[in-house]
Amino acid sequence: MLIETPTLAPDGLPFRLLTLRNSAGMVVTLMDWGATLLSARIPLKEGSVREALLGCASPEHYTSQAAFLGASVGRYANRIADSRFQLAGETYQLAPSQAPNQLHGGPEGFDKRRWQVVNQNDTSVLFTLESADGDQGFPGNLRATAQYQLTEDNRIAIEYRATVDKACPVNLTNHVYFNLDGGQSDVRNHTLSIAADQYLPVDEMGIPRSGLKDVTGTSFDFRKPKQIANEFLSDDDQRKVNGYDHAFLLNAKGELSQPVATVWSADNKLELKVFTTAPALQFYSGNFLDGTPSREPQPYAAWQGLALESEFLPDSPNHPEWPQPDCTLLPGEEYVSVTEYQFTSL
8 A cells, every 4th residue: 555645755745655564464664765664563473563673753754864774775885995996997986975985876875866666566566766877976877676575474575676778886785774672772682693604804984905804713703693792892893893884795696595694683582584696795783873863752872773785795896806796787787686584473
């Protein structure tokens, strides 16, 4: 069911909200501004319903927060060092959004656009967006789609597709934050596993300055489930960015058959499994959420939500040597990235 609210987006038109429901009683709410995930309410075995996503009290608050809550980000998710890259011998200078670097596609990235609703029903919605040649400094005209589907086994399946008429790096993801305990509790009490043997260290600006590193013997080894708090801020790699904000090169190679990450709530009543075709997963422990508008009068504090963003490794346009598929999309090809978030009441 499509609902229009009286509040207006930055383009002067109303936000459009869409609600998906399945027979299991799960309810997901989305918004056309930023093709944004607003809410996921999960029925628990005990009979209650738990909100699993961070979110704001009303749509207009999303335009005044800098955490990318639930938004679709692009053209290039994560960071590009010094806001530039070279392609086919030409240097492209991008619009910086975290000077001197570009974060999540620039100051006017896809999260700050109205996506058009192509079609929708009770369990799915398809959005589309056009991005012109030179948008935020990127070459070529790009057309993107974002399809959200709520399945009967409580998965939010997100499929991003894109085509270009000129070669361009493309890296789309959803920046949803989870708190499986609901409310505004500390997500460092969650338990997490990530099926990855390597992670990418970064500097204080989140830019990788050296290569991938083996997780063995480090606080980044989540191959066996562990509480996030266990080794939190225990090393320089974490302390540089106030916690975890790092990409993990996934062991799975573009497969959806096995989860690449699993999260358990502190009270062990809700489990989240992440499936993706993307080569990497950015684990962000919400280190700088302080002051972000919430659904309550009190804003979010740091570490009250975690993100698991499926994507290419950050700054990949400047690192063709990394062991992952090429992030450059060519004319005649189609970018496809699928991620599924499955919730299970325990």
